[in-house]
Amino acid sequence: MSITELDRAGGGTATGGTEPAVHAEGLVKAFGEHRAVDGIDLDVRAGEIFGVLGPNGAGKTTMLRMLATLLKIDAGRAEIFGVDVAGNPHVIRQLVGVTGQYASVDENLTARENLWLFGRLQGIASPRARRIATELLGQFGLEEAANKPISQFSGGMRRRLDLAASLITRPPLIFLDEPTTGLDPRTRGQMWDTIRGLVADGCTVLLTTQYLDEADQLADRIAVIDHGRKVAEGTPDELKTAVGDSTLQVLLAEPREVPAAVDVVRRLLGSDPVLSPEQGRLNVALDQADLAADVLIALRTAGISITSVNVAKPSLDEVFLALTGHEADGDDEDVKEVTR
Numbered sequence: 001m002s003i004t005e006l007d008r009a010g011g012g013t014a015t016g017g018t019e020p021a022v023h024a025e026g027l028v029k030a031f032g033e034h035r036a037v038d039g040i041d042l043d044v045r046a047g048e049i050f051g052v053l054g055p056n057g058a059g060k061t062t063m064l065r066m067l068a069t070l071l072k073i074d075a076g077r078a079e080i081f082g083v084d085v086a087g088n089p090h091v092i093r094q095l096v097g098v099t100g101q102y103a104s105v106d107e108n109l110t111a112r113e114n115l116w117l118f119g120r121l122q123g124i125a126s127p128r129a130r131r132i133a134t135e136l137l138g139q140f141g142l143e144e145a146a147n148k149p150i151s152q153f154s155g156g157m158r159r160r161l162d163l164a165a166s167l168i169t170r171p172p173l174i175f176l177d178e179p180t181t182g183l184d185p186r187t188r189g190q191m192w193d194t195i196r197g198l199v200a201d202g203c204t205v206l207l208t209t210q211y212l213d214e215a216d217q218l219a220d221r222i223a224v225i226d227h228g229r230k231v232a233e234g235t236p237d238e239l240k241t242a243v244g245d246s247t248l249q250v251l252l253a254e255p256r257e258v259p260a261a262v263d264v265v266r267r268l269l270g271s272d273p274v275l276s277p278e279q280g281r282l283n284v285a286l287d288q289a290d291l292a293a294d295v296l297i298a299l300r301t302a303g304i305s306i307t308s309v310n311v312a313k314p315s316l317d318e319v320f321l322a323l324t325g326h327e328a329d330g331d332d333e334d335v336k337e338v339t340r
């Protein structure tokens, strides 16, 4: 495909229909015995931000790399804007912008030189590459730093430059692999704005994250993955409702009173609390935060003493506990023993 054809694809011919941006069925990637991605179905609609939420090691990067043709798909199949991924790697690479692959930018070149160079490497004529570089530097607030070598860039600036580089060919679909992990809160906010801007310009974004708040802020829909499998999917609201609007975290003075406390909660709310691996700790999903008082009164009436209490928004950990029965970063087997 030539650049002009790409511009047209980005502008709508290839992507303007009802074709999903990503359609995947039963994706599998095995490393030796270990199935890093173990049968994932995925549908990303054109024009949306889709979030893949999961802890370290869940298989997020592996899944993105398969969809971007950077890793072979072991089983299952995937299409991007209706184009079969395994059969048309060259077309797919033109349709998808992947961040993270430009990490090895030349430290001694300036941001402007780097972007120009990437454009040239993609086969774009020099004057046009220069023009695109200037545009992207503006779009990403890197004008002032444009003529500084990358070695002087902060982490946030590097991340923005990396994203800018992935947009040189104007791909209609952008993969962002943990775009804000390790960034400070202000820089995270800037990145969120940048991502929203991409979608406003007509791009589709598939992003991975470990943070519920990030998925919540950005994503139209979320798939939660764990151990290479999808454990839940829905809008942020649907996911949060699955674990309640807020969570009452209770630490009992006597761990042996846990069964009695579970009984009290079940009778009051009609659902069981989630037991934490920590001895004597319960997480109670609440539809409304003010139900917390009712739970505490009921526990006290039953003569169960409490060491500490906390009402919080459900965290990723709680979403995971509720959906999978184990902690997001926990060792599966061990935790199941304790929470049984």
Ligand SMILES: Nc1ncnc2c1ncn2[C@@H]1O[C@H](COP(=O)(O)OP(=O)(O)O)[C@@H](O)[C@H]1O
Pocket (backbone or CB within 6 Å): 031, 036, 054, 055, 056, 057, 058, 059, 060, 061, 062, 063
């Ligand atoms: N090239 C590889 N060789 C062997 N194992 C790998 C390789 N890449 C990833 N893995 C394993 O696959 C699992 C999923 O990894 P990854 O996709 O990087 O997860 P995530 O991006 O969600 O943190 C992990 O257990 C990881 O150790």
Ligand SMILES: [Mg+2]
Pocket (backbone or CB within 6 Å): 060, 061, 062, 177, 178
């Ligand atoms: Mg990863």
